[in-house]
Amino acid sequence: MNFDVAGPFEITRHGSNNIITKESAKILKEEIEEWEEGLSGACGCYVFGKRAGGGITPWYVGQACKTSLLGEALNPSNITNYNHVLGQKGAGVPVLFFIPARTPSGKLRKRPSGKLKSLSFLERWLISAAIEKNPDLINTKETRFLRDLHVKGVFNAQQGESTKSSSSLNKALGLR
Structure with a gap:
């Protein structure tokens, strides 16, 4: 049940619409692998945010266990959601934090066959912390209770x- 934190990593935007694309993922993978080899393929949680005005506002929290951290964080559905946030919520630089799972010896945890209970708990805890900072968090999974409590x-x-x-x-x- 050991986790680490890497980032924030800036996500590049492309084209005339200045949006996150598949190219953004390719560039980000190089940066992540420079941080630590194997990080992009690890299992863990991630937080998408927007840096503006000297701080970072979280907008989405997710977990990756069946697929890689980078693959899940920048899947087509998430890219669409992130671009919507960037287009609707004013200026800012998109960033990602990665919270990879570690083995007791400190190695990056490979993707297990099933879900890690600690990973699901961490995702819920991160959502709770993020929604406290940003009530407009775009997560819908398990947020109704947190919004109503x-x-x-x-x-x-x-x-x-x-x-x-x-x-x-x-x-x-x-x-x-």
């Missing part, structure tokens, strides 16, 4: 609803 002053909190108790709980949990 509300703990006053703690989770999906509204501005100004914090209480002394909620502030103490946030501090105890290291949330704020």
Whole structure:
């Protein structure tokens, strides 16, 4: 249940429409493999975001177990979704983070025959963290509960609803 973090990697855009294409994936693969050989083919999670104004806003979280990290992160459906975000949500540079699974000895984990429970848990946890930062996250899988859950002053909190108790709980949990 060991994971690492690589990135953020900028995704190049191409053509007159300045969009992410298959060419973007080819260029990104070279960068990823320079970071660490075998990383693009590993199993793990990924986070697509947009860098603008000095920060990165997460827009999509996914996992790759049956296919490679890069193959899943930049599959045709995801590319369409990312380009929609880039076209609708203003300026910014598209980026990807990769969170590859590691063996106990530190090697990149090969894709197992079935799903890793730790990978599914990590994906849900990353979605939770991302939706807290960006309520407009484009994930739909397992997000309804996260969008509807509300703990006053703690989770999906509204501005100004914090209480002394909620502030103490946030501090105890290291949330704020």
